Each structure stands twice: as structure tokens, then as C-alpha cells.
Amino acid sequence: MTERSAQKQFKPRKAPSQSRAEETVASIVEAAAQVLESEGLEGFNTNAVARRAGVSIGSLYQYFPGKDALTVALIQRETKRFYDDMAVALTKRGGKAALEYLIGAAVRQQLQRPMLAKLLDIEESRPGLRGEVGKPELENLFATVIQRAIPKHPHPEVAAGDLFAITRGMVDAAGERGETDIENLEHRLRAAVFGYLSKIGKDQAISDRR
Amino acid sequence: MTERSAQKQFKPRKAPSQSRAEETVASIVEAAAQVLESEGLEGFNTNAVARRAGVSIGSLYQYFPGKDALTVALIQRETKRFYDDMAVALTKRGGKAALEYLIGAAVRQQLQRPMLAKLLDIEESRPGLRGEVGKPELENLFATVIQRAIPKHPHPEVAAGDLFAITRGMVDAAGERGETDIENLEHRLRAAVFGYLSKIGKDQAISDRR
Amino acid sequence: MTERSAQKQFKPRKAPSQSRAEETVASIVEAAAQVLESEGLEGFNTNAVARRAGVSIGSLYQYFPGKDALTVALIQRETKRFYDDMAVALTKRGGKAALEYLIGAAVRQQLQRPMLAKLLDIEESRPGLRGEVGKPELENLFATVIQRAIPKHPHPEVAAGDLFAITRGMVDAAGERGETDIENLEHRLRAAVFGYLSKIGKDQAISDRR
Amino acid sequence: MTERSAQKQFKPRKAPSQSRAEETVASIVEAAAQVLESEGLEGFNTNAVARRAGVSIGSLYQYFPGKDALTVALIQRETKRFYDDMAVALTKRGGKAALEYLIGAAVRQQLQRPMLAKLLDIEESRPGLRGEVGKPELENLFATVIQRAIPKHPHPEVAAGDLFAITRGMVDAAGERGETDIENLEHRLRAAVFGYLSKIGKDQAISDRR
DNA sequence: CATGAATGAGCGTTCATTCAT
DNA sequence: AATGAATGAACGCTCATTCAT
Numbered sequence: 013m014t015e016r017s018a019q020k021q022f023k024p025r026k027a028p029s030q031s032r033a034e035e036t037v038a039s040i041v042e043a044a045a046q047v048l049e050s051e052g053l054e055g056f057n058t059n060a061v062a063r064r065a066g067v068s069i070g071s072l073y074q075y076f077p078g079k080d081a082l083t084v085a086l087i088q089r090e091t092k093r094f095y096d097d098m099a100v101a102l103t104k105r106g107g108k109a110a111l112e113y114l115i116g117a118a119v120r121q122q123l124q125r126p127m128l129a130k131l132l133d134i135e136e137s138r139p140g141l142r143g144e145v146g147k148p149e150l151e152n153l154f155a156t157v158i159q160r161a162i163p164k165h166p167h168p169e170v171a172a173g174d175l176f177a178i179t180r181g182m183v184d185a186a187g188e189r190g191e192t193d194i195e196n197l198e199h200r201l202r203a204a205v206f207g208y209l210s211k212i213g214k215d216q217a218i219s220d221r222r
Numbered sequence: 223m224t225e226r227s228a229q230k231q232f233k234p235r236k237a238p239s240q241s242r243a244e245e246t247v248a249s250i251v252e253a254a255a256q257v258l259e260s261e262g263l264e265g266f267n268t269n270a271v272a273r274r275a276g277v278s279i280g281s282l283y284q285y286f287p288g289k290d291a292l293t294v295a296l297i298q299r300e301t302k303r304f305y306d307d308m309a310v311a312l313t314k315r316g317g318k319a320a321l322e323y324l325i326g327a328a329v330r331q332q333l334q335r336p337m338l339a340k341l342l343d344i345e346e347s348r349p350g351l352r353g354e355v356g357k358p359e360l361e362n363l364f365a366t367v368i369q370r371a372i373p374k375h376p377h378p379e380v381a382a383g384d385l386f387a388i389t390r391g392m393v394d395a396a397g398e399r400g401e402t403d404i405e406n407l408e409h410r411l412r413a414a415v416f417g418y419l420s421k422i423g424k425d426q427a428i429s430d431r432r
Numbered sequence: 433m434t435e436r437s438a439q440k441q442f443k444p445r446k447a448p449s450q451s452r453a454e455e456t457v458a459s460i461v462e463a464a465a466q467v468l469e470s471e472g473l474e475g476f477n478t479n480a481v482a483r484r485a486g487v488s489i490g491s492l493y494q495y496f497p498g499k500d501a502l503t504v505a506l507i508q509r510e511t512k513r514f515y516d517d518m519a520v521a522l523t524k525r526g527g528k529a530a531l532e533y534l535i536g537a538a539v540r541q542q543l544q545r546p547m548l549a550k551l552l553d554i555e556e557s558r559p560g561l562r563g564e565v566g567k568p569e570l571e572n573l574f575a576t577v578i579q580r581a582i583p584k585h586p587h588p589e590v591a592a593g594d595l596f597a598i599t600r601g602m603v604d605a606a607g608e609r610g611e612t613d614i615e616n617l618e619h620r621l622r623a624a625v626f627g628y629l630s631k632i633g634k635d636q637a638i639s640d641r642r
Numbered sequence: 643m644t645e646r647s648a649q650k651q652f653k654p655r656k657a658p659s660q661s662r663a664e665e666t667v668a669s670i671v672e673a674a675a676q677v678l679e680s681e682g683l684e685g686f687n688t689n690a691v692a693r694r695a696g697v698s699i700g701s702l703y704q705y706f707p708g709k710d711a712l713t714v715a716l717i718q719r720e721t722k723r724f725y726d727d728m729a730v731a732l733t734k735r736g737g738k739a740a741l742e743y744l745i746g747a748a749v750r751q752q753l754q755r756p757m758l759a760k761l762l763d764i765e766e767s768r769p770g771l772r773g774e775v776g777k778p779e780l781e782n783l784f785a786t787v788i789q790r791a792i793p794k795h796p797h798p799e800v801a802a803g804d805l806f807a808i809t810r811g812m813v814d815a816a817g818e819r820g821e822t823d824i825e826n827l828e829h830r831l832r833a834a835v836f837g838y839l840s841k842i843g844k845d846q847a848i849s850d851r852r
Numbered sequence: 853c854a855t856g857a858a859t860g861a862g863c864g865t866t867c868a869t870t871c872a873t
Numbered sequence: 874a875a876t877g878a879a880t881g882a883a884c885g886c887t888c889a890t891t892c893a894t
Binding site for chain 2: 883885886894
């Protein structure tokens with residue numbers, strides 16, 4: 013049986029109507045982030061999260077139908093930051109400036125909580141969590157940014173995916189190595205991103221001509 | 223040292239003296255690869271590996287002192303393929319040809335077993351497994367390749383790390399998306415690698431001149 | 433310290449805050465005693481204890497961080513009885529009466545649960561459990577009793593240790609043989625204890641005079 | 643099911659007719675002693691014994707039908723030493739001299755291999771091993787020694803049991819404490835033994851007259 | 853006979869989840 | 874609602890024992 017029939021929900025159990033409940037939910041999600049950051053995947057369990065949040069395990073299950081729902085909520089919280097960054101980026105004048113802004117944002121976030129981003133990347137790719145997080149929308153938005161930066165790019169959504177992957181790869185590796193020099197990492201990341209775009213632009217143009 | 227001193231060993235427990243044993247060891251490692259590929263990290267447990275290998279759980283523990291040792295053995299088996307590829311790459315005439323060969327090799331391997339590579343990347347970075355796998359040596363060797371490709375590059379080892387990260391990022395993402403078009407992926411990866419190198423070369427040169 | 437630093441705790445995991453929990457803890461310890469008594473060391477495993485206590489294995493581990501902690505708890509429960517007996521003994525007028533009271537108490541306890549005492553003696557001496565039980569304090573208190581009984585005894589703490597050993601030896605052997613005649617055993621034990629003291633007193637005095 | 647129906651044998655599987663086999667058996671038993679002494683009950687397993695003996699686990703099972711049989715063999719080997727000591731003791735002129743000789747022998751043996759004696763005592767009392775070792779005969783012989791020392795003693799076999807228990811208790815405790823002063827231990831043991839006998843003799847005589 | 857690879861029942865322990873209070 | 878005691882499936886691992894070579 014690879015497919016469980018009684019599909020667990022990933023949505024929070026209730027739309028918290030009272031602000032108290034909202035606070036509780038937020039504190040649980042933040043606790044999840046802290047546990048993940050400080051204890052790693054190994055120490056990421058519901059009891060630890062509840063303890064860190066200062067609520068009972070029962071309360072945690074009042075708001076989240078299961079561990080995965082909590083994970084999804086955390087992923088979405090972190091994803092939202094990218095959304096926000098993206099929104100800011102889209103206010104920038106030039107496309108290049110927008111991209112540079114995003115690179116800076118990614119680096120800053122990563123170096124703040126090095127483990128968190130990486131572990132969420134891992135969780136994100138768990139089969140069964142796939143599709144529960146709004147990655148596609150994010151990439152679409154990112155594709156828009158790219159289209160502005162390189163208007164004639166033939167496949168902006170592919171480029172968006174690649175640049176995501178490149179950024180994630182470099183930034184996670186930096187976190188793992190314990191890099192702290194933001195300037196330097198940002199510099200290299202710019203090289204990777206704009207280097208990729210410059211090459212892809214030309215080549216793809218050529219390959220399309222075929 | 224805050225780690226526990228009486229660490230479990232990661233080395234295989236015994237050098238199998240009978241040929242039957244060698245087969246058993248190999249079949250266990252291969253079973254580990256298959257379980258990881260098909261069931262993911264969640265289903266990667268020693269009982270499942272033993273079952274898939276067609277041996278008893280006791281046999282598994284006769285050759286591996288613990289689950290982590292098995293993981294390390296699998297990582298090393300996969301790492302060896304890179305070593306071999308690297309060795310071939312170093313026979314290539316030009317540095318660029320060497321790099322291109324490696325890119326091709328990475329893509330081919332990845333698309334054969336998409337999950338495996340990614341999950342091993344994850345495991346590799348588990349605290350407690352760190353340092354048990356000869357990543358540094360691999361990167362040093364890779365730095366040599368880069369030095370040949372871009373002789374005047376100021377920090378080949380940094381570039382090696384970044385290119386590793388870029389490749390891993392793109393190739394894992396491709397696996398996750400279920401990409402199967404080797405040509406296309408290879409093409410984009412070349413763009414990323416050579417794009418990065420072209421930009422980094424110049425910028426760093428400039429920044430060094432300061 | 434050659435012992436592993438990240439030692440399992442032997443202290444109960446949590447102070448049970450609800451009265452239901454207190455009962456559970458007590459029932460687990462009592463179940464441990466029963467299992468040890470009826471199944472011996474061989475059958476003394478956490479699952480059997482949980483089953484006998486009528487609780488799940490999870491509950492057992494909620495209160496005891498490991499099997500050893502449970503063993504220690506049981507040892508301490510039994511040790512406390514000696515403490516209490518000792519306290520009563522110290523209220524007796526004469527030292528000899530105190531000693532006789534203790535002998536009687538030891539015999540009575542032993543013949544109630546013959547195996548338990550013996551098996552706990554064994555566990556008590558397991559390296560790794562050593563020092564987790566307050567044996568020294570017990571012997572100190574006992575030394576006080578002896579000092580009252582034989583004021584001029586030169587090494588009361590040595591005598592205390594010897595009398596402990598003698599009592600334990602005789603009483604365990606009696607349990608093993610299935611003796612049930614309390615009177616008779618008590619009689620022989622008195623002979624051993626007072627016989628030892630009478631001889632030791634004189635000899636040691638002489639050897640000290642040297 | 644407390645009684646296993648297919649009763650394991652405790653006798654060595656075959657009377658070793660060739661001297662090579664005899665040596666193998668002896669080396670296995672000695673290895674068992676060494677493992678028990680150095681690793682404790684926890685480390686006492688058949689594989690460890692075979693390894694220490696320098697034979698294969700298969701060979702061990704060729705000569706001993708099971709672990710318990712090995713344990714019994716070791717117990718009997720150690721018991722034989724007492725037999726021999728007893729035989730020597732019986733050549734002594736006076737009964738008191740015989741007893742003193744035995745006390746000395748017990749102390750010397752114990753302090754040579756402190757753990758061994760204690761752990762064997764423990765194993766000896768395992769239900770299922772009971773009666774497989776010739777304890778009664780040993781105590782009968784010992785009773786003879788006592789009868790010589792205290793001719794008018796009313797219950798020499800009871801006294802024999804008690805003195806065994808006393809000696810074992812004191813000597814094991816000494817081993818546990820790491821005592822090394824043979825003289826001192828022997829002195830206290832003599833006090834215990836002769837103290838017990840002096841008191842028991844009189845009291846029992848009186849109680850018998852009733 | 854000797855070897856040692858192989859077996860698998862069984863143990864200690866964890867942790868997601870439920871539910872009586 | 875909130876609590877936290879209770880549950881139990883499932884995992885990592887050991888070791889007595891067997892059996893093909």
C-alpha cells in the first residue's frame with residue numbers, strides 16, 4: 013500500500029477566528045522553526061515543538077492535524093518571505109536591479125538561519141508533501157522577474173527553475189560550510205546567476221533557431 | 223569535543239573473507255540504494271534493506287556496525303563513480319573538454335537514479351556523518367580540473383565548491399521535476415558552469431587588483 | 433572518567449503531576465518487582481514489566497528514561513525499607529537489641545520475596561549502576577548501629593560491610609533453598625552476626641595493639 | 643510455558659576421546675572464564691568466548707550443546723578446585739586447621755579472579771541450571787570437615803550451608819570493593835566462621851536439649 | 853571435523869497520535 | 874478549549890544457534 017486512503021489534511025485544522033488562537037498557531041510554527049534550526053531533522057518531533065512553543069502536545073494537534081501539516085505551515089511561512097521579497101523586487105526599476113535584490117535577499121535569509129532553509133528544502137521534496145506547497149506560483153512570479161531582466165529569453169520558466177536551483181545549491185552549501193561573508197557569497201551568486209543568464213540567452217536563441 | 227567519544231564505527235565490520243560474503247555485502251549496499259530510490263528517506267530502514275537484499279537483518283549487521291555505516295558505504299560507492307569520472311576527465315586534452323565531460327557524467331548519473339543522489343546529498347550533510355566521507359579530496363581533485371580549464375583563476379577551490387553546489391542544485395531539481403531530456407539539462411548546466419566561470423574569472427580578477 | 437559522558441539518566445524522567453501518573457509509576461515499579469521475582473533476571477525486560485503493570489511500553493518510558501532507571505527505582509524502593517528498619521532500630525535502647533531487630537527485619541523481608549532481594553543484589557553490582565544507589569549511606573548508618581552495640585570496636589565501617597555481606601549471603605542462600613522457618617534462620621543469623629562481632633572485637637583489638 | 647519440553651543437555655556433547663579435542667574443550671572453558679572475568683555477564687556471549695578461545699563458533703557448538711552447557715562446565719571446573727582444596731583440607735590433622743586451610747584457599751581464589759566467582763554464583767542460581775552442578779556433594783564433603791572441627795555439632799550440613807554462604811558473601815563483597823589485603827580479609831573471615839561456629843554450637847545444643 | 857556466514861526471535865527505545873479529564 | 878498521560882507500531886540492533894561449504 014503506497015497510497016494511504018484516508019488522506020491527511022495539510023491545512024490548519026481551523027481558520028483561527030480569535031486572535032489568541034492565531035498567536036498560538038504562530039508560536040507553534042516559530043517553535044518548529046527553532047527546533048529544526050537547532051536540533052536538525054533528527055530532533056524535529058511534535059513533542060519537542062510543543063514544548064518549545066510552551067503549549068501542550070494536545071494543543072498542537074488542535075491546530076494541526078498532523079506533523080506534516082505543521083511542516084507545511086512552516087514551509088509556507090518561509091515561502092511567504094520570498095513572495096514578499098519578490099513583490100519588493102518587482103517595484104525595482106530595471107530587471108537587473110530586481111534580480112540583484114532577490115539575490116541579496118536570498119543570501120541574507122540563508123545566513124540568518126542556515127539549517128532551516130536547507131531542512132525545509134528537504135522536507136519540501138518528500139513525496140506526500142509534494143504539491144502541498146505553492147512552489148509553482150513562486151516560480152511563475154520569479155519567471156516574471158526574469159522576463160523583465162532578459163526580455164528576449166525564450167523559456168523564462170525554465171530559467172526561473174534553474175536559477176532557483178542554483179541559488180539554493182550555492183546558498184545551502186555556504187550554510188553548511190559555515191560561511192559568514194555575505195558580500196563574498198553574494199558576489200559569487202551574482203556571477204552564477206548572470207553568468208547562467210548570459211550563456212543561456214545566447215545558446216537557447218541559437219538552439220531555437222534550428 | 224562534545225560528541226560522544228564511544229562513537230559507532232562507520233567502517234564495515236569485517237572484511238568478508240569468503241566470496242559469498244562479498245556478494246552479500248554488495249547486495250546489501252545495492253539494496254540500500256534501491257530502497258532509498260524507491261521508498262525515500264522515510265522507508266530507508268535496516269529491515270527493509272535486508273529484506274530487499276534477500277538476507278536476514280542479522281547478516282546486515284554482520285557487515286555493517288550500524289545503519290549509518292551502511293549509509294556511508296553507499297555514499298562511498300556513489301562517490302567512487304565521481305572519482306572514476308574525474309580520472310577520465312583528467313585524461314582529456316583541454317580543461318574545457320574535461321569540464322564538459324564531467325557535466326555530462328553528472329547528468330547521466332543523476333537521471334539514472336534521481337532520488338538516490340539527492341537523498342545521499344541529504345544524508346551526507348547529517349551531523350555525525352560529516353567528515354566520514356571524503357568530500358574534500360573530491361573537491362580538491364575537481365579544483366585541479368578547474369585550474370586546467372581556467373588557469374588564471376584566483377580561487378579554484380572556491381570555484382570547485384560553487385560548481386559542485388550549482389551542479390547538485392540543478393541536477394537534483396531536474397530529478398525532482400522528473401526531467402528526462404538529458405541533452406537539454408546538459409545544455410543548461412553547461413551554461414551555468416561556464417557562465418559562472420566567465421563572470422567569476424573577470425570579477426575576482428578585478429576585485430583582486432584592488 | 434572513561435565512562436561515556438552522555439550517560440543515560442537513572443532518575444525518573446518526570447515528576448508525575450497528576451495522581452493517575454503517580455499510580456502508574458508505582459504500579460510499574462511493583463510490576464518490575466513481580467517480574468523479577470517470578471521470571472528471574474532472564475525474564476526481566478521492559479515489555480514484560482509494562483504488560484504486568486497493565487500499561488503500555490510507552491508509558492513505562494514516559495516515567496523511566498531506560499531499563500536501568502527502572503531497576504534503580506526498584507532498588508531504591510527496597511533500600512528505603514532498610515532505611516526505615518534502621519531508623520526503628522536506632523530507637524531501641526541497647527545496641528544489641530537494635531542489631532537483633534535488624535536481623536529480624538532482614539530475615540522477614542527476604543523470606544517474603546526471596547528472589548527479589550538476590551536479583552537486586554546482582555543488579556546493584558552491575559558496573560554502570562554502581563554508585564547510583566545510596567549503599568554507602570546505608571552502611572554508614574549501619575556502622576552507627578554497630579558502634580552502639582560494640583562501642584569499642586576499632587573499625588565499625590568494616591564490620592558494617594562484613595555484616596552486610598554475611599547477612600546477605602546467608603539470607604540469599606536461605607531463599608534459594610526455599611527455607612521458610614523464620615525462627616531458625618534468624619537464630620543462625622544471630623549466631624553469625626554476634627559470633628563475628630565477638631571474635632573481631634578481640635582480635636582486632638590485639639592486632640591494633642601491635 | 644515455564645518448562646521447556648525439549649530439555650537441553652548440559653553435559654558436554656561428547657566424551658572427548660582424542661587429546662586434541664580435550665585441549666579444545668579446555669581452551670573454550672578457560673576462554674569463558676576470561677571473558678566473564680573481564681567483560682562481565684553482559685559481555686559473556688558465545689561468540690566472544692569462541693573468539694577468545696581462538697576457535698570458530700561452530701567448534702564451540704561441537705563440544706557444547708548450548709551456552710548453558712558451557713556455563714555449567716565452567717562452574718564445574720571452578721567447583722573442582724574446591725573439591726581439591728577440600729581433599730587437602732581433610733589431610734590436615736585438626737579440624738580447625740582444616741577449616742583455616744579452606745578459608746585461606748577461598749580467599750586466595752577469590753582475590754585472583756574476583757568477578758569470576760561472583761558471576762558464577764549468579765549463574766549457578768539460575769533456575770534451569772539448578773541441580774546441574776554438584777553443589778550438594780560439595781556441601782556434604784564440607785559438612786564432614788565441620789564435623790571434624792566441631793564433633794558435637796548437631797546439624798553439620800546446615801552449618802556447612804551457612805558457612806558457605808557467609809564465606810561467599812564476604813569474599814564476593816571484598817572482590818567488589820576491590821580489596822587486596824589478603825591477610826586482613828582472611829582474618830575477618832576466620833572471625834566470621836569461628837564466631838558462627840562457637841555461637842551455633844552452644845545455642846543449638848541448648849535448643850536441642852529442650 | 854572445522855569454519856564462519858547466515859538466521860531470526862526478541863529486546864530496548866522512540867515518537868506520532870489519541871482521548872479521558 | 875487545553876492538558877498531558879497513555880498508546881503501540883515500528884525501528885535499530887544483539888546474540889544464541891544452525892548449516893552449507
